[in-house]
Amino acid sequence: MSESTRERLSALIDGELDQAEAVRLLDEVTRGSELQRTWEHYHLISDALQGHMAPGLPMGDLFERVRERVQEEPTMYRLRAFRAPGLRPLAGLAIAASVAVVAVLGLRGVVPGSDGGTNQVAQRPATEPVAVAVAGDPTSTFDPRLSAYLLNHNELAGQNMHGVLPYARLVAHDGGR
Amino acid sequence: MAVDSACSRAGPRLVFGWLGVVLAFASAAAGAGAPPGDDPYAWLERMRDASRTLNYEGIFVYRHDGEIETLRVIHRVTANGEQERLTSLNGARREVLRDRHRVTCILSDNRSVLVDESRSRGLFASALRQSDDRLRGQYRLSLAGQERVAGRLTREIRIEPADAFRYGYRLWLDEQTGLPLKSQLVDESGSTLEEFLFTTINLPDSIPDTMLEPEVSGEGFDWHTTTRGTGDDPTRKRSDLLVGWVPPGFVKTADTREPLSGGHQPTEHVVFTDGLAAFSVYLERVDAVKAPFEGLSQMGAITAFGMRLGEHQVTVIGEVPKATVDRVGRSVQRR
Numbered sequence: 001m002s003e004s005t006r007e008r009l010s011a012l013i014d015g016e017l018d019q020a021e022a023v024r025l026l027d028e029v030t031r032g033s034e035l036q037r038t039w040e041h042y043h044l045i046s047d048a049l050q051g052h053m054a055p056g057l058p059m060g061d062l063f064e065r066v067r068e069r070v071q072e073e074p075t076m077y078r079l080r081a082f083r084a085p086g087l088r089p090l091a092g093l094a095i096a097a098s099v100a101v102v103a104v105l106g107l108r109g110v111v112p113g114s115d116g117g118t119n120q121v122a123q124r125p126a127t128e129p130v131a132v133a134v135a136g137d138p139t140s141t142f143d144p145r146l147s148a149y150l151l152n153h154n155e156l157a158g159q160n161m162h163g164v165l166p167y168a169r170l171v172a173h174d175g176g177r
Numbered sequence: 178m179a180v181d182s183a184c185s186r187a188g189p190r191l192v193f194g195w196l197g198v199v200l201a202f203a204s205a206a207a208g209a210g211a212p213p214g215d216d217p218y219a220w221l222e223r224m225r226d227a228s229r230t231l232n233y234e235g236i237f238v239y240r241h242d243g244e245i246e247t248l249r250v251i252h253r254v255t256a257n258g259e260q261e262r263l264t265s266l267n268g269a270r271r272e273v274l275r276d277r278h279r280v281t282c283i284l285s286d287n288r289s290v291l292v293d294e295s296r297s298r299g300l301f302a303s304a305l306r307q308s309d310d311r312l313r314g315q316y317r318l319s320l321a322g323q324e325r326v327a328g329r330l331t332r333e334i335r336i337e338p339a340d341a342f343r344y345g346y347r348l349w350l351d352e353q354t355g356l357p358l359k360s361q362l363v364d365e366s367g368s369t370l371e372e373f374l375f376t377t378i379n380l381p382d383s384i385p386d387t388m389l390e391p392e393v394s395g396e397g398f399d400w401h402t403t404t405r406g407t408g409d410d411p412t413r414k415r416s417d418l419l420v421g422w423v424p425p426g427f428v429k430t431a432d433t434r435e436p437l438s439g440g441h442q443p444t445e446h447v448v449f450t451d452g453l454a455a456f457s458v459y460l461e462r463v464d465a466v467k468a469p470f471e472g473l474s475q476m477g478a479i480t481a482f483g484m485r486l487g488e489h490q491v492t493v494i495g496e497v498p499k500a501t502v503d504r505v506g507r508s509v510q511r512r
Binding site: 153 | 238376459483495
């Protein structure tokens, strides 16, 4: 695999490819077995380095394999370290997608203010203006005030096609970017 | 909802599937069976079985509105029901954990955990029986070619809507198991609104508990739990919500009155489905809504419409075109 393909993969995982190129590359990923393996490895590396991997994955020597992979794949390591020089030491490879950040802002609208860590919502959410300005065409972005409805709709109505997609929408929910 | 297009043909097996997980393993065996020939309805039925009854673990991308998200999913079926863990791989760490009792959303970067009850699919069981006919009336299904997705051979199913009040679908189903490995939602102009695509997938015989545990413990986070009574309690007060118009083929599958996640004010809520698409209609006192939403909003396949109705707020949300949520929303009245 060429160096530039690896770099494109890395950029794809970081969400830094433009739409057209991302679609082309994803198409290649799903067709080509070598590219697909590399894609998976990149994600494993990224995950493990961020400390996100749950213990007990049925992969036995996963962490060994990841370490080996990191040695085999210095390109990706360098790329990411270069792109995010100031982040946390281990998570320094994680390039935060702005989308995700905004998603949490979007969900903040439905998260009540701190209630001291108890497990019950005892009162109305503390009034906290939703920190997302919806600019431009009001129909082109998803309004963060709708998060609670989306969550609720998913639970009651989202079981039609398959179990995954409704929650993908929720995890990816990026109100008002 | 869910609604199983082919439930009338599926008979008791599918009904049991809805009532519990009693026959999950029997269904799993069916899901892994031979490809169901050239009947697209049989393919859809098989897809629904497979999604609920197989163990799988993989990475997929979800593309919408020019954005691409990468997520990992782990799905396990045991005698205790389905369990699922969904984790964002790019951006801030977010996880959704789901089992038959609850749905937990962990938002690590604002140190919050949202916990909601998992809903009984039995709510929809009564609506399932006619859904096959309903689906046949509202969509044209056809089988298309084969394609390799995530290294596996798939068969494409095309689902075209009969009118402009619902979207079309293209599904690429695993030849071997029926699992959807790729899906696209298509609007009336033929544009893809969202795409879901597995780049890698494994079908392990068993999945250890540890893989379904959240990586973030949530300790020290703010926990927000919503608890409710059963939504289909027959003795509860009749809903005040009256929906004057829905597109042909949509029927009501749920009618509840309860607080939304994170809130405590009761909200009237009804769900309609045509067998594939679904939308929800909410009615609540406007003074109970922190920041009422008015107008139209869209993200990928999801559209929403909000409107003031006297002292009440109407909200419609679902995976249907804007024209649908708009017209449904404007038809809402209080009894």
